[in-house]
Amino acid sequence: xxxxxxxxxxxxxxxxxxxxxxxxxxxGAGLARGFLHPAATVEDAAQRRQxxxxxxxxxxxxxxxxxxxxxxxxxxxxxxxxxxxxLFQSVTSALDNSLAKDPTAVIxxxxxxxxxxxxxxxxxxxxxxxxxxxxxxxxxxxxxxxGIGIAVTGATAIAEIQFADYIFPAFDQIVNEAAKYxxxxxxxxxxxxxxxxxxxxxxxxxxxYHSQSPEAFFAHxxxxxxxxxxxxFQAKGLLLSCIEDKxxxxxxxxxxxxxxxxxxxxxxxxxxxxxxxxxxxEGSDVTLVAWGTQVHVIREVASMAKEKLGVSxxxxxxxxxxxxxxxxxxxxxxxxxxxLISHEAPLTGGFASExxxxxxxxxxxxxxxxxxxxxxxxxxxxxxxxxxxxxxxxKCYDALxxxxxx
Amino acid sequence: MAVAIAxxxxxxxxxxxxxxxxxxxxxxxxxxxxxxxxxRQQQQFSSLDDKPQFPGASAxxxxxxxxxxxxxxxxxxxxxxxxxxxxxxxxxEDPHLPKEKVLKLYKSMTLLNTMDRILYESQRQGRISxxxxxxxxxxxxxxxxxxxxxxxxVFGQYREAGVLMYRDxxxxxxxxxxxxxxxxxxxxxxxxxxxxxxxxxxxTISSPLATQIPQARGPGYGIMSIRVDGNDVFAVYNATxxxxxxxxxxxxxxxxxxxxxxxxxxxxxxxxxxxxxxxxVNYWDKxxxxxxxxxxxxxxxxxxxxxxxxxxxxxxxxxxxxxxxQAERKPKPNPNLLFSDVYQEMPAQLRKQQESLARHLQTYxxxxxxxxxxK
Numbered sequence: 001x002x003x004x005x006x007x008x009x010x011x012x013x014x015x016x017x018x019x020x021x022x023x024x025x026x027x028g029a030g031l032a033r034g035f036l037h038p039a040a041t042v043e044d045a046a047q048r049r050q051x052x053x054x055x056x057x058x059x060x061x062x063x064x065x066x067x068x069x070x071x072x073x074x075x076x077x078x079x080x081x082x083x084x085x086x087l088f089q090s091v092t093s094a095l096d097n098s099l100a101k102d103p104t105a106v107i108x109x110x111x112x113x114x115x116x117x118x119x120x121x122x123x124x125x126x127x128x129x130x131x132x133x134x135x136x137x138x139x140x141x142x143x144x145x146x147g148i149g150i151a152v153t154g155a156t157a158i159a160e161i162q163f164a165d166y167i168f169p170a171f172d173q174i175v176n177e178a179a180k181y182x183x184x185x186x187x188x189x190x191x192x193x194x195x196x197x198x199x200x201x202x203x204x205x206x207x208x209y210h211s212q213s214p215e216a217f218f219a220h221x222x223x224x225x226x227x228x229x230x231x232x233f234q235a236k237g238l239l240l241s242c243i244e245d246k247x248x249x250x251x252x253x254x255x256x257x258x259x260x261x262x263x264x265x266x267x268x269x270x271x272x273x274x275x276x277x278x279x280x281x282e283g284s285d286v287t288l289v290a291w292g293t294q295v296h297v298i299r300e301v302a303s304m305a306k307e308k309l310g311v312s313x314x315x316x317x318x319x320x321x322x323x324x325x326x327x328x329x330x331x332x333x334x335x336x337x338x339x340l341i342s343h344e345a346p347l348t349g350g351f352a353s354e355x356x357x358x359x360x361x362x363x364x365x366x367x368x369x370x371x372x373x374x375x376x377x378x379x380x381x382x383x384x385x386x387x388x389x390x391x392x393x394x395k396c397y398d399a400l401x402x403x404x405x406x
Numbered sequence: 407m408a409v410a411i412a413x414x415x416x417x418x419x420x421x422x423x424x425x426x427x428x429x430x431x432x433x434x435x436x437x438x439x440x441x442x443x444x445x446r447q448q449q450q451f452s453s454l455d456d457k458p459q460f461p462g463a464s465a466x467x468x469x470x471x472x473x474x475x476x477x478x479x480x481x482x483x484x485x486x487x488x489x490x491x492x493x494x495x496x497x498x499e500d501p502h503l504p505k506e507k508v509l510k511l512y513k514s515m516t517l518l519n520t521m522d523r524i525l526y527e528s529q530r531q532g533r534i535s536x537x538x539x540x541x542x543x544x545x546x547x548x549x550x551x552x553x554x555x556x557x558x559x560v561f562g563q564y565r566e567a568g569v570l571m572y573r574d575x576x577x578x579x580x581x582x583x584x585x586x587x588x589x590x591x592x593x594x595x596x597x598x599x600x601x602x603x604x605x606x607x608x609x610t611i612s613s614p615l616a617t618q619i620p621q622a623r624g625p626g627y628g629i630m631s632i633r634v635d636g637n638d639v640f641a642v643y644n645a646t647x648x649x650x651x652x653x654x655x656x657x658x659x660x661x662x663x664x665x666x667x668x669x670x671x672x673x674x675x676x677x678x679x680x681x682x683x684x685x686x687v688n689y690w691d692k693x694x695x696x697x698x699x700x701x702x703x704x705x706x707x708x709x710x711x712x713x714x715x716x717x718x719x720x721x722x723x724x725x726x727x728x729x730x731x732q733a734e735r736k737p738k739p740n741p742n743l744l745f746s747d748v749y750q751e752m753p754a755q756l757r758k759q760q761e762s763l764a765r766h767l768q769t770y771x772x773x774x775x776x777x778x779x780x781k
Contacts, residue, residue, distance in 0.1 A: 138615055138619065139616055166616060205597065207596050207597040347759070377745065382744050383597050384586030384738050385595070385738075385741055385744040387775055388763060388767075392773075398766060
């Protein structure tokens with residue numbers, strides 16, 4: 001689209017020309033209802049629409065996280081006033097809180113001004129002004145480069161990359177600039193107030209360029225933090241921690257959960273600590289580790305294991321990919337003796353390999369079976385084959401069964 | 407750096423031309439402006455000269471402090487042949503295309519439009535997962551395709567399906583790709599509208615855009631450039647034809663910026679009323695549309711009339727519906743095709759993964775939609 005012509009601003013009010021709109025119908029307009037015969041049966045239609053491979057489970061209350069105003073952590077604290085929010089709304093809430101209390105905070109990226117393609121920034125430009133919530137050109141290298149620049153001056157820079165699949169033009173900026181800024185300057189300078197947010201993970205039909213989970217590329221880069229929430233409540237607390245963290249952070253948001261996951265989330269700001277994994281279900285026989293959407297898959301696998309095999313699983317959400325919480329994982333494996341790690345990203349070089357390698361170093365004599373990794377295949381993320389590609393509950397269950405019988 | 411102006415979505419063929427048709431010969435010392443200068447001999451270095459001595463610079467000194475206005479965006483004029491009512495403005499620019507060719511241009515655009523409307527609806531009904539229409543930009547596709555040889559390699563972005571339509575890519579294959587069915591040349595791997603065709607020299611489309619935008623305008627890179635009215639099929643045709651001729655003759659790239667307007671939403675995942683006015687969209691739809699401008703031309707030549715319009719509309723709708731219904735009934739490709747073509751040869755580790763999926767499906771096959779896939 002010619003930006004110049006469209007944005008020229010000369011919006012003339014013209015009367016419609018003669019009625020010949022036949023070939024020029026506006027999208028979706030004008031076709032008679034039932035022009036396309038609807039799917040033959042309800043079942044056919046349902047089968048065509050892919051059924052989700054997971055079921056979102058909100059955490060039970062109460063939770064042990066500090067509201068910003070409270071410290072030290074009370075055992076059962078008051079969450080304060082909460083509101084039912086889905087994942088994109090919990091992100092909006094975190095951003096709203098940030099812009100309210102930090103006058104240097106700005107949000108920028110492609111299409112964020114009107115609210116964002118996933119609605120994470122709805123209402124923020126109206127509330128905080130165009131100087132604080134603004135669009136950038138279609139240029140990921142520029143988005144991150146610009147973010148690093150203003151972070152160096154001390155502003156809180158919250159950048160959005162529209163899909164994690166498109167983060168790669170910014171890879172040089174992230175790896176060679178952002179991650180190394182403090183180190184190379186001898187701590188004279190840093191861009192710690194930079195946070196990059198980006199939709200992440202499979203969504204049912206995203207194929208090669210709307211489904212990727214690139215956390216492993218960034219895990220190999222000392223100097224940045226990589227964080228992935230499993231739920232709206234986690235997302236808000238973790239995102240606020242990323243924004244306030246004194247190091248550049250990448251916050252990947254599971255796009256399939258934007259609308260599918262909803263739960264009560266505090267309206268006021270609160271923090272969930274980074275680099276702390278969470279044991280969301282205690283167990284004694286097997287440790288299951290995942291992050292993001294996949295946490296809900298392994299949670300279900302834990303139920304299946306209990307029901308079908310009488311096996312008790314400890315389920316851990318890693319939450320921060322780097323720097324990762326080695327202690328929590330190892331403590332669990334020392335207890336259970338078996339570890340299964342699962343992620344959508346391809347197997348080879350995926351983050352499960354790092355976890356596996358460290359755990360076998362630290363817990364070798366505690367292991368009852370080889371560590372199991374259930375991951376995506378070593379291919380680009382396919383479109384029509386997605387149901388076969390993803391590490392679904394059946395593949396995880398099967399791997400678990402083999403570990404138990406080892 | 408011209409990062410800020412990379413936002414203008416510049417449609418250009420120079421990559422295709424330069425890669426397929428010629429080598430880009432850089433003439434030593436000829437930076438910046440016109441490459442039509444003969445190559446500069448290595449200058450004898452003389453410090454007596456008061457001219458700038460910077461290697462490669464051909465500029466003069468100036469003693470007046472003046473910033474160069476980046477007025478390039480509003481400054482470059484837009485070439486057109488037809489006015490908005492499809493009348494030729496300057497007869498000497500009329501390409502005098504034969505009737506069959508102009509009809510082919512018209513029918514390609516209108517068939518594409520019909521296919522767009524049906525496939526957009528089909529996404530709304532959950533029959534395909536995603537779709538992107540080409541409304542408003544059809545003129546840029548067919549005008550350029552018509553000016554190229556059919557064997558010229560085209561690297562399109564996702565809103566240039568008209569090139570394929572002009573090159574007679576069958577409806578069956580458009581549909582196959584959208585449905586990811588067994589006839590899809592892309593083997594079901596990509597989201598809808600990511601077409602490709604080796605036979606028709608159209609490189610398979612990929613989603614990322616920032617990998618495909620030139621980071622600066624043509625003049626900034628020292629590339630011969632022209633801006634044209636993209637909704638004027640003849641202007642696009644003339645510019646492309648001449649650019650191609652000269653690119654091949656002179657061994658240099660040409661940048662064509664075809665100005666147009668995207669009338670439809672970005673995709674089925676977008677509602678553009680959130681960021682632009684309906685009035686603006688209506689203007690382009692009704693006042694300056696490539697299809698109606700060409701139709702006015704056809705009518706004024708006596709090459710088309712209401713009868714033919716009605717008949718063609720009916721016929722094209724029927725063709726699209728037939729292809730659509732057939733595509734929907736076909737099975738998806740065999741899941742083994744998930745694993746091939748990652749490399750030319752399949753690595754051993756990947757073959758092991760393929761085998762493990764096969765074993766997994768033997769035990770757990772009931773939980774997978776195997777009925778829809780080729781055995």
